[in-house]
Amino acid sequence: MKKIIVIIATILIFVVANAFLYITITSRLANxxxxxxQLKMIDVSKFLPFEETSELARTGSSFxxxxxEYLPVLDGASALVPVYASVIENCYPEGSVTYEGGKFSDDNxxxxxxxxxxxxxxxxxxxxxxxxxDGTVDLFFTAHPSKxxxxxxxxxxxxxxxxxxxxxxxxxxxxxNNPVDELTxxxxxxxYRGEITNWKDVGGVSELINPMTRVKGSGSQTMMEKFMDGNxxxxxxPLSVFGKAIGYSFRYYLSGMxxxxxxKMLAINxxxxxxxxxxxxxxPISTDFYVVYRKDNRNENIKKLVEWxxxxxxxxxxxxxxxxxxxx
Amino acid sequence: xxDSKFIKILIMIVVLGMIATIAHAVYICYAYYNSxxxxxxxxxxxx
Numbered sequence: 217m218k219k220i221i222v223i224i225a226t227i228l229i230f231v232v233a234n235a236f237l238y239i240t241i242t243s244r245l246a247n248x249x250x251x252x253x254q255l256k257m258i259d260v261s262k263f264l265p266f267e268e269t270s271e272l273a274r275t276g277s278s279f280x281x282x283x284x285e286y287l288p289v290l291d292g293a294s295a296l297v298p299v300y301a302s303v304i305e306n307c308y309p310e311g312s313v314t315y316e317g318g319k320f321s322d323d324n325x326x327x328x329x330x331x332x333x334x335x336x337x338x339x340x341x342x343x344x345x346x347x348x349x350d351g352t353v354d355l356f357f358t359a360h361p362s363k364x365x366x367x368x369x370x371x372x373x374x375x376x377x378x379x380x381x382x383x384x385x386x387x388x389x390x391x392x393n394n395p396v397d398e399l400t401x402x403x404x405x406x407x408y409r410g411e412i413t414n415w416k417d418v419g420g421v422s423e424l425i426n427p428m429t430r431v432k433g434s435g436s437q438t439m440m441e442k443f444m445d446g447n448x449x450x451x452x453x454p455l456s457v458f459g460k461a462i463g464y465s466f467r468y469y470l471s472g473m474x475x476x477x478x479x480k481m482l483a484i485n486x487x488x489x490x491x492x493x494x495x496x497x498x499x500p501i502s503t504d505f506y507v508v509y510r511k512d513n514r515n516e517n518i519k520k521l522v523e524w525x526x527x528x529x530x531x532x533x534x535x536x537x538x539x540x541x542x543x544x
Numbered sequence: 545x546x547d548s549k550f551i552k553i554l555i556m557i558v559v560l561g562m563i564a565t566i567a568h569a570v571y572i573c574y575a576y577y578n579s580x581x582x583x584x585x586x587x588x589x590x591x
Contacts, residue, residue, distance in 0.1 A: 219550045226554060230561030234568055239589070242568070245575040246583035389582075393590035428581045461588060463581035470582065478586035 241457055258294045258473050260328050260338055264320055265304040265313050272298065273536035277306040279524040281517060287312055288518050291337040291344040292357030293435045295469035296505060298537045299382070300357045304336055306533060307521065312336075342433045348508060349374050354518055356508045357381075359435030359466070360442075375511040380504035380542050381525045382534045385467040385489040386439050387481045387501075394460055396420040398483035401500055407462065408440075408448045415460055424459025436465050439503055467494070472538045494540045504542060 262271050281287055287308060290300040304313060314331040315321070321329045328338050339347055345361060347353040349369045360378070361369075369376055388404060390396060396419055399407075406412040408427050416422040427449060430437040441448065462482075467489050471481065481489055485500050493499040507525065509518050524530045531541035545553075576584075 219545050223550075223553060223557060226557050226561070230557075230565060234565055237565075237568055237572060241572050241576065244584045244587035245572070245579040246587075389585065391585050391588040391590060393588075428584065430581060431578065457576060460590075461581075461585045463585050465582065474582050476582055476586045479582060 258297060260297060260322060261320060263297050263301040265301050265308065265336060266310050270301070270305070272305045273302040273533045274305060275302075275529065275533045275536050277524065277529055277533075279307055279520065279529075281308050281312075283309045283312070285517060286515050287335045288354035288515055288521060289335050289337060289352070290355050290357065291339055291347060291353040293341045293344070293359060294338075295359075295384075295435065295466050295473065296357040297338060298473070299534060299539065300355075301336060302533055302537055303521065303525070307524065308335055341435050342431075345508075348376075348510065351510065351513075354509060354513060354515055355521060357505070358508060359384075359439055359503065359505055361508065362433055362438040362441075364433060376508050377511050378506050378508050379522050379526075380506050381522070381530070382539045382542050383494060383502050383504050384539055385494045385499050385502050386436070386443065386464065387467045387470060387489045388462055388464050388484065389470060389479045389481050390462050391460065392478050392480045394420060394480075396482065397480075398486060400485050404462075404484070405444060405448075408444055410449055413456075420460075424456050426456040426459035426461040428461050428463040430464070436469075439466075440464055443501060468538045491540060502540075505539070 264270050265272065290304060292300045312335045314334040316329040316331050330337050337344070337347070337353060339353075341358060344353060344356055345358065345365050346368075348356040349372055361376070366376070388399065394415070396415060399418055403412060403418050407418075407425055410427075412418060413425055414422060415425055429449065430440070463479075467481070470476075470479070483489075487493050487499045489499050494502050507522055509522070525534070526542070535541050
């Protein structure tokens with residue numbers, strides 16, 4: 217009998233340990249373990265040009281391209297899919313977005329099936345930027361490219377034009393049940409330098425802080441490195457995994473595209489990141505977003521499109537997408 | 545159950561349990577580093 221109890225107890229130890237790991241960690245891991253998974257972080261099917269049900273900014277344009285011209289190929293970061301898909305909707309001829317097999321599908325390895333001759337592509341920040349440098353994409357919508365990306369382009373002898381076309385807030389967020397509603401920029405920097413490690417030191421409960429980071433080269437990680445002036449923890453710390461987490465993203469990606477009601481954005485220095493506070497400049501961590509193209513690209517329509525984005529029409533479209541126009 | 549059989553069963557359970565737990569931990573290390581920040585925080589447990 218005693219031996220049976222020992223055997224059952226041993227089995228239970230492993231079951232309980234693995235159940236604990238599953239409940240506290242494994243069940244929360246989701247979705248972007250690969251390049252393909254990262255692309256599937258947003259539902260591109262909601263932002264397909266020339267589809268009646270798409271959630272695009274149909275604001276109209278006095279600038280329209282025709283099928284007789286060379287149409288610039290657009291790509292960009294996932295957070296900016298609504299913007300560049302709306303550019304196509306407003307300025308491109310119908311039929312310019314095409315799919316392998318004739319119909320949109322997000323069932324393939326890279327998350328979508330835009331055909332090679334389609335003017336819309338979706339390869340996200342890392343692969344999309346490489347495609348711009350290699351010349352298969354003409355215009356790339358993104359947060360400012362990272363130092364590594366700029367240096368990689370330079371090594372390939374490619375000079376880039378980087379034009380700000382809108383602004384966006386860089387936001388920090390926590391679980392909705394976390395009692396902390398605001399932090400100062402200095403508290404955030406201390407958290408991400410590993411100097412503040414417990415929520416009680418910033419007005420919260422006595423729990424470890426789990427400062428989460430993003431993939432190197434992603435738009436939000438590049439922005440965070442800039443905010444931290446290069447002085448931050450290099451990756452997620454395994455031991456803080458059981459603590460209560462804080463993360464960062466761009467406002468519209470978090471609140472408009474993913475829109476998960478279980479997370480909340482934090483006010484920074486007492487200012488909440490809403491459109492009004494970004495526009496009037498009181499929210500302290502705003503940044504421009506850009507269109508990037510190769511300086512040696514001879515397609516005249518690229519410059520025309522960029523100029524259009526900076527007109528009142530273009531800026532209205534960007535604001536209708538949920539972003540903030542570039543500061544004048 | 546004689547001692548020899550008991551020890552064999554116990555060693556087998558410990559080995560299998562260790563393999564399963566290590567595999568689980570390896571998966572966590574890989575997936576945690578690459579997982580969605582938003583989903584991870586949204587699913588945080590607050591009792």
